[in-house]
Amino acid sequence: MTIQVEYKILDERLGKSIEMPHYGTKGSAGLDLRACIDEDMTIEPGQTVLIPTGMAIHLDDAGLAAMLLPRSGLGHKHGIVLGNLVGLIDSDYQGPLMVSVWNRGDTAYTVEVGERIAQMVIVPVLQPVFTEVQEFGDATERGQGGFGSTGTK
Numbered sequence: 815m816t817i818q819v820e821y822k823i824l825d826e827r828l829g830k831s832i833e834m835p836h837y838g839t840k841g842s843a844g845l846d847l848r849a850c851i852d853e854d855m856t857i858e859p860g861q862t863v864l865i866p867t868g869m870a871i872h873l874d875d876a877g878l879a880a881m882l883l884p885r886s887g888l889g890h891k892h893g894i895v896l897g898n899l900v901g902l903i904d905s906d907y908q909g910p911l912m913v914s915v916w917n918r919g920d921t922a923y924t925v926e927v928g929e930r931i932a933q934m935v936i937v938p939v940l941q942p943v944f945t946e947v948q949e950f951g952d953a954t955e956r957g958q959g960g961f962g963s964t965g966t967k
């Protein structure tokens with residue numbers, strides 16, 4: 815099934831001097847989002863900056879969300895991850911897609927104009943009806959055990 819999602823271009827360079835986000839390979843889970851900044855921007859160690867992607871999307875379906883995730887290479891090699899760890903885009907959000915970029919490393923990193931700074935994955939979402947109970951219907955083997963209760967080995 816093909817899912818249609820509307821988008822707006824908010825930065826006129828997008829699709830021209832700055833490439834439009836797209837699925838890079840047939841099996842790509844995410845589209846890389848590009849830094850629509852006026853000039854290259856150096857992010858100091860520990861600093862967090864909000865970077866526009868130059869576009870807006872409207873998912874328009876409560877059964878969908880978009881997640882913004884770090885790119886592996888930037889995160890692992892340069893410590894460039896997201897200030898909110900994961901960005902969650904609501905299906906009713908129509909504003910500019912922004913990426914909170916955090917330099918968690920110990921060296922400055924310069925984001926270039928149009929650089930791919932994060933990736934966006936469209937995911938299905940369920941909004942169940944929650945029912946309050948005094949006891950859960952089925953007791954499980956795990957019960958209330960959590961936070962390492964099963965050990966480490």
Ligand SMILES: O=c1ccn([C@H]2C[C@H](O)[C@@H](COP(=O)(O)OP(=O)(O)OP(=O)(O)O)O2)c(=O)[nH]1
Nearest residue numbers: 882898900901902903904907910911912913914
């Ligand atoms: O990395 C992000 C995270 C969020 N958003 C936008 C889309 C999202 O739908 C909206 C609200 O995000 P969220 O609900 O995570 O933030 P909040 O702090 O709870 O804000 P709000 O009170 O507007 O819901 O901000 C982005 O553009 N980039």
Ligand SMILES: [Mg+2]
Nearest residue numbers: 902903904907
């Ligand atoms: Mg919110």
